[in-house]
Amino acid sequence: xxxxxxxxxxxxxxxxxxxxxxxxxxxxxxxxxxxxxxxxxxxxxxxxxxxxxxxxxxxxxxxxxxxxxxxxxxxxxxxxxxxxxxxxxxxxxxxxxxxxxxxxxxxxxxxxxxxxxxxxxxxxxxxxxxxxxxxxxxxxxxxxxxxxxxxxxxxxxxxxxxxxxxxxxxxxxxxxxxxxxxxxxxxxxxxxxxxxxxxxxxxxxxxxxxxxxxxxxxxxxxxxxxxxxxxxxxxxxxxxxxxxxxxxxxxxxxxxxxxxxxxxxxx
Numbered sequence: 485x486x487x488x489x490x491x492x493x494x495x496x497x498x499x500x501x502x503x504x505x506x507x508x509x510x511x512x513x514x515x516x517x518x519x520x521x522x523x524x525x526x527x528x529x530x531x532x533x534x535x536x537x538x539x540x541x542x543x544x545x546x547x548x549x550x551x552x553x554x555x556x557x558x559x560x561x562x563x564x565x566x567x568x569x570x571x572x573x574x575x576x577x578x579x580x581x582x583x584x585x586x587x588x589x590x591x592x593x594x595x596x597x598x599x600x601x602x603x604x605x606x607x608x609x610x611x612x613x614x615x616x617x618x619x620x621x622x623x624x625x626x627x628x629x630x631x632x633x634x635x636x637x638x639x640x641x642x643x644x645x646x647x648x649x650x651x652x653x654x655x656x657x658x659x660x661x662x663x664x665x666x667x668x669x670x671x672x673x674x675x676x677x678x679x680x681x682x683x684x685x686x687x688x689x690x691x692x693x694x695x696x697x698x699x700x701x702x703x704x705x706x707x708x709x710x711x712x713x714x715x716x717x718x719x720x721x722x723x724x725x726x727x728x729x730x731x732x733x734x735x736x737x738x739x740x741x742x743x744x745x746x747x748x749x750x751x
């Protein structure tokens with residue numbers, strides 16, 4: 485009996501165990517509650533910000549950041565073109581890629597970090613659309629990447645590759661202009677570029693490329709973005725120029741180095 489009592493005394497819990505368990509339970513419960521509260525607050529804040537950014541907010545944002553060049557009534561100035569008929573799609577493309585507002589007048593507006601939130605950009609786009617309607621946002625169907633990839637690649641080679649390169653890596657144009665790299669461009673911005681013709685790009689209306697044609701091109705580019713390079717290093721995807729330069733520097737250079745080493749060895 486004494487031996488049995490001793491065994492039980494060794495198995496007795498510490499007086500702090502219950503307190504520790506209660507503390508751990510309170511910490512877990514508090515953490516879950518705090519996380520849930522933060523998620524609810526974030527969703528509420530997002531919905532409020534979306535609902536409070538009205539056309540009037542978009543107008544104020546436009547007047548504060550764009551009217552200097554484009555005019556208070558979108559009529560344009562000596563520093564920027566009129567925005568009549570450009571539509572919400574063009575505004576979203578230019579501002580969401582950081583091309584606008586421009587830092588300085590140049591041959592082309594470069595892509596740079598975005599200065600506004602998505603809600604602010606949408607508010608400005610809706611304001612411009614309300615004043616001078618133009619191309620609006622497309623249906624999700626045209627951006628889903630579910631088109632004919634093979635046909636889209638062929639359409640891209642015929643209509644786009646002469647400027648953007650077959651691998652969509654971009655290329656140089658005349659007078660310091662260039663076609664940008666679109667290897668990581670979103671489906672919406674690819675569609676917007678075809679419809680609105682930003683910078684030096686021509687406008688591809690529905691007579692040139694139907695909406696389904698545009699969907700196929702977008703599908704081909706999205707497929708290309710997801711596929712790894714099967715040949716190893718892409719060398720900038722600039723074609724035979726970069727490949728030839730690589731071979732000349734490393735291939736010919738390596739042969740010269742081996743020749744020099746053999747000659748020095750023989751001497």
